[in-house]
Amino acid sequence: MNKEGNHLLSLFSYCPKCGAKAFVEDTEKSKRCEACGYVYFMNPSASTVAVIVDEGNRLLAVRRSKEPAKGTLDLPGGFCDCYETGEEGVRREVLEETGLEVIETRYLF
Numbered sequence: 001m002n003k004e005g006n007h008l009l010s011l012f013s014y015c016p017k018c019g020a021k022a023f024v025e026d027t028e029k030s031k032r033c034e035a036c037g038y039v040y041f042m043n044p045s046a047s048t049v050a051v052i053v054d055e056g057n058r059l060l061a062v063r064r065s066k067e068p069a070k071g072t073l074d075l076p077g078g079f080c081d082c083y084e085t086g087e088e089g090v091r092r093e094v095l096e097e098t099g100l101e102v103i104e105t106r107y108l109f
Helices: 086-098
Strands: 023-027 030-033 039-041 047-049 077-079
Touching: 047 086, 077 086
Parallel strands: none
Antiparallel strands: 023 030, 030 039, 047 077
């Protein structure tokens, strides 16, 4: 939300591709042009990663389910949703990727 309490995508009325005033909300993160079909995604690109170590000092890794590097080992994490804090994003990503619920978060760097 901006300081007036409006969703940032509400500022866009015209399609950036064809110029039509047919730009409607598609999802919470996107708008779609009813004239040409163009979809604009609001992508803040903030991301998080979880470093989870158990009592035996073993690091939790997951297999990537998508490209790039599908099938390789990685730390759980991913992109934050709009208006999501880093802590909320890492909790959601860990739950989605591992089924584990994060109880405590702290910044390492």
